[in-house]
Amino acid sequence: MSLTGMNVEHAGRRGLALGAALLSGLTAAGAAVANTSNGYNLMPGVTDISRDIYALHMEVFWICVGIAVVVFGAMIYSLINFRHSQGAVADTSMRHSTKVEIIWTIIPVIILVVMAIPAAEIILKMEDTRDSELSIRVTGYQWKWQYQYMDAAEGINFFSTLSQDSNFARQLHSGIDPRTVPNYLLDVDKPMVVPSGTKVRLLLTSQDVIHAWWVPDFGAKRSAIPGFVNELWFKVTPGKEGIYRGQCVALCGRDHGFMPVVVDVRTPEEFKKWVEAQKTAVKQAAAIPPEPPRSAQLLN
């Protein structure tokens, strides 16, 4: 589009008719393919949890739309029909009515219960960290992520930083058009690799300030807090292998906007191969990257 120079894919979805865009957009979103943001709604994602969340989100969204239609409808009706300029006379006897007030207290309560039940079910599911098959220790730094594999992949340990070309382009007055950079700001030098169909547990912590790890398609987000370890798990549905992207979502200083999360999901077989390759690489490497010092004084 002329204004933004956007690619064709996005051009079709533009327009200032915001309300219309929202409604039509959200319905279309249900059918959209995972792993490509449609630009205006959550995606169903590639894990059971993310799909559950998406369903909850849509359910609650439509409930709110429903309430809005009723409430705003009543308001608009009043605005049209009870106008002073049209000679409307106020019914000043209408001061209160215990009956309707009870009704409009109880109905929202019921609606809220309807929303809360599926939400509570999902929470229970999310909090069930049992039986994880692969654990990875994830440490946030200003401004990169460290991935230390445990369990069967013990020994694999690397940092993941914003990719070079994004990093050049994002400098102030770089003169590089971000649109020419593939996956601008969402690409790293070395992504985290995980197997599909496997319950992967992340043990999140941080070395300096609070960061947060998020991959929208997994419905997985959690803070990385210095001195504490938070748990987070996800299990990518088999068949949904691919590259998934997210970002640090807790303000962590100057380059908070520039510490993406990239996860490369492979089939368990491919993953095994990757692990073997990594392990031999680690053995061959003369200098193993030393584990960063864990100083007692986390703040200084």
Add this chain to the structure above:
Amino acid sequence: MAQAHATEADKYYIPHGSPWPIYGSVTLFTLMLGAIATLNNWLPAWSLLPGFVMLALLFVFWFNTVIGENQHGIYNLAVDRSFRLGMMWFIFSEVMFFAAFFGALFYARELAVPWLGGEGVKIFSKLLLWKHYDGAWPTNGPGHVGPRADGSFETVPALGLPAINTAILLSSSITVTIAHHALITGHRTRLKIFLAATFLLGFTFVALQAMEYHEAYTELGLQLGTGIYGSTFFMLTGFHGMHVTVGAIMLTVIWFRVLNGHFTPQRHFGFEAVSWYWHFVDVVWLGLFIFVYWL
């Protein structure tokens, strides 16, 4: 309620323009600038001095004005009630200030420290980061943060000075009540004696507290920097001690006013305000004694 204008003769007093508020704002600003300059090492600590001097003068000027107006009898009962209500809500705000620090204490004891020691939802904090930490209270944390090289420290036992201090503060609460009674019943001598006893007890408390701090700093390895225990201990008792000091000074001021013949059995807001404040300080201490020293 609200008979503010019941009769023409008894009007609610609305003061003229007054310079003290703006002077007060400048004072606070100066004080804060001094603190900032000191903390940032822009200037040495004397930069705090102007602020404190101005603050002391602020109290002198402002209270003088109010006391003067009061002594001239231009405050009606409604004004009196405004002052009372104001004081009560001010004390409530102080309660909430202490609540924040008590909250920190409870949170650390009941949640953060056990988590670091491997309990509950954050069990991996222990497994991955703090393997040798047991999370028992009192603690200076898994990093054994504190002044001693071996990371140890001792606490102040509840049954030593703190118990004596409890007795002191409790009896000062009683003496101030007796003084109040004496004021209402018109026994001025008894009033003077018991009021004096109250602030003397108060200053004694502060002195003993200072001794306790000295011992903690020099012998127990217990300092502000001794992990979470030291932090909560000194911040809670320290803010409390500051309040006792202020309260004792106010009691002294009130005492001098009594010597000057101020206050009547019916109208003595200044006295009551200070005694409420004193009771409040007392109650906070009870909380401290139970949760900081004892349990």
Add this chain to the structure above:
Amino acid sequence: MAQATDTLPHDDHHDQPDTGIKRWLFATNHKDIGTMYLVFSLIMFFVGGAMAMVIRAELFKPGLQLVDPMFFNQMTTLHALVMIFGAVMPAFVGLANWMIPLQIGAPDMALPRMNNFSFWILPFAFTLLLSTLLVPGGAPAGGWTLYPPLVLQGGDYFPMVIFAIHLMGISSIMGAINVIVTIMNMRAPGMDLLRMPLFCWSWLITAYLLIAVMPVLAGAVTMLLTDHFFKTSFFNAAGGGDPVMFEHIFWFFGHPEVYIMILPAFGIISEILPTFSRKPLFGAVSMVYATASIAFLSFIVWGHHMFVDGMPLAAQMFFMMSTMLIAVPTGVKVFNWTATMWRGSLSFEPPMLFAIAFLFMFSIGGFSGVMLALVPADFQYQNTYFVVAHFHYVLVPGAIFAIMAAVYYWLPKWTGHMYNLTLAKTHFWLSTIFVNVLFFPQHFLGLAGMPRRVPDYAVQFSDWNMVSSIGAFGFGLSQVLFAIVVIQCIRGGQKASSVVWGDALPTGLEWTLSSPPPYHSFITAPEIK
């Protein structure tokens, strides 16, 4: 004590204000102080708005064009602090100062000197806050939430922000004490609590919230200060503390704080809707109960800001349920307002227009709030532009619109002049259109995955960011009209009658006084029928 004798004359109701600058510096009159609060607030709104313009300009397209990321974060942080503590809260206190004595039939606020004190602290507090832009290392850049450890990495700005917040807190507490005492003690005979106008009621409850939570904020920032300078370990795990503990203390303040920014707005709407519907407020008593319930609930929902920080399951459930419950009393209010308009006789003067826009757009913000309250969904929304959209909907077309409605409602009463209605209506329409262009697309951005507090973004977010920025510039420029209307009205204009709104139905004692009201509002207490 020369001063003391000066102020001693028995009957102190001289009817002339001091002249010149002394009138403002030494003010003890609730109207003068109210005016100063309102003017201060307007200035701060423009300052905070200018910062928002920097944010939106940088976000106009992907890539960094204008500012360094650090400066961007400083703008975000200061924008929020200035808007919340400098624009919205002082505006409400200014309105309280002007209107509470007029509405309850009092001569002035209960503690006039303290009133002036609480005002004059503010310019100093904001001088301190804004001067951080000039010190080495720049202004605070850790967000208005000041989370440690990030904020502890700060340079020279650090103690300045802390003390600026202390000053703001002292000011708010004194202002709130004054409001409570005035309402409790200064009502005219016969003005019993349940007859009191809703604006006073909502302020009474707000003042209570303020006194309860501002000291907690003071405690939280004091802990930051000692962690930074005096080696305490409140927020340091190695010493047995917890960075998340700050979040708990902060949000224990922070959540009631957001209701501090909306309850007085509710009060204003409850004044304006009946007037221009020519019909009494529907369910006035349940409105009071609803407000009180919201205030009560606001103390037990703070955890909804921290769902992703890893809380015990039971806490997640509790905070989710308690948060959702707030929709019930808020719903009661919305429904009662709707019922007030129902079978009324509506006319659309500028205050009414703003009040109606408030109803719609505040509700939209409320709906997204309920969505945010659902823990699993919040995992996707948290720290994205969806949250930014949520709170701007409740704050800008919510709180700010209500303030503008109040100004348009009472301005003729204050100045004695009617303002330019056409210009005011233009201001309304431009604001309403642009505010939606500005904030509605931010919902899409957030859902599509754009994090907040970032100076730059992936290219798939370009479109809606550009739309939002255009809305921002439009909205910002429209506010110039507001300033013009107000200044014109202060300068002169058609005389306003004492009831101002002609055949509308203004209730409330303020309309029994002349426009502008006498210097000392009610020297003799009015008759309450």
